[in-house]
Amino acid sequence: MERETVSVMEIFTSLQGEGPELGARHLFVRFYGCNRRCVYCDTEAALKLSGPCRIEQTPGRGDFRERPNPLNLEEVAHLILSGSVQAGGIDALTLTGGEPLLYAPFLRELLPLLDHRFPCLLETNGLLSDALQSVLPWIDVVSMDVKIPSATGEAADWEGHRRFLQTGGAKIGYVKTVLSPDVKEDELHLLAELIRSGGCPPLVLQPVSGSERDRSWIERLFDIQAGLREAGIDSVRIIPQVHKLLGVL
Ligand code: SF4
Numbered sequence: 001m002e003r004e005t006v007s008v009m010e011i012f013t014s015l016q017g018e019g020p021e022l023g024a025r026h027l028f029v030r031f032y033g034c035n036r037r038c039v040y041c042d043t044e045a046a047l048k049l050s051g052p053c054r055i056e057q058t059p060g061r062g063d064f065r066e067r068p069n070p071l072n073l074e075e076v077a078h079l080i081l082s083g084s085v086q087a088g089g090i091d092a093l094t095l096t097g098g099e100p101l102l103y104a105p106f107l108r109e110l111l112p113l114l115d116h117r118f119p120c121l122l123e124t125n126g127l128l129s130d131a132l133q134s135v136l137p138w139i140d141v142v143s144m145d146v147k148i149p150s151a152t153g154e155a156a157d158w159e160g161h162r163r164f165l166q167t168g169g170a171k172i173g174y175v176k177t178v179l180s181p182d183v184k185e186d187e188l189h190l191l192a193e194l195i196r197s198g199g200c201p202p203l204v205l206q207p208v209s210g211s212e213r214d215r216s217w218i219e220r221l222f223d224i225q226a227g228l229r230e231a232g233i234d235s236v237r238i239i240p241q242v243h244k245l246l247g248v249l
Contacts, residue, residue, distance in 0.1 A: 013084075014243060014249045177205060183224070
């Protein structure tokens with residue numbers, strides 16, 4: 001049987017800069033490729049199908065060496081395990097992209113090799129339900145995006161997000177949505193309905209990068225937060241991308 005290989009864009013350690021895991025030390029594996037094209041995407045290379053793999057040499061320093069893709073299972077497992085040891089331990093492994101669920105068959109083979117040494121956080125655009133189902137036993141926390149058209153510039157797929165929420169069940173640690181100042185009331189209404197239909201996981205509102213210094217927008221975000229609470233969502237937090245504010249990966 002042909003062994004699965006994968007195109008990894010980069011492997012590095014940093015703080016988790018988004019969502020409720022904020023500030024924890026994570027080892028990130030970022031995969032090439034994505035099934036979406038959000039206009040605010042900050043990982044342009046993740047939209048390519050492949051390229052070189054950058055591997056951090058000193059934990060947290062961003063000193064990379066490159067090697068060619070694709071990588072096989074044993075290579076990726078070794079890079080993850082040795083990277084976590086070099087960092088003196090990590091709080092979690094984050095699978096990110098791009099869209100890591102594009103590589104679900106690979107992840108099904110990789111994750112058991114890691115033997116639950118550390119929690120595994122999956123960052124995903126929240127649409128590939130079948131792929132999620134196939135890797136869910138090895139994932140501890142799903143960080144699920146909900147894509148809002150006024151921010152992404154793409155059509156919404158509310159039904160796709162609804163299926164994903166149901167598939168993830170209790171493992172959906174939180175839902176994150178990037179909001180731009182162009183956000184519309186009907187989008188917020190649909191967002192609240194979606195979150196309620198999925199059992200009300202915590203919701204993170206992430207102002208689109210660069211907008212967090214606009215005072216009037218932040219004040220509107222406070223109103224949006226209050227409105228979502230009134231709509232029955234108990235936990236609504238406003239969290240910008242902290243790693244960008246600190247100028248780290
Ligand atoms: S889903 Fe994520 S990686 Fe894909 S285009 Fe959107 S922001 Fe970029």
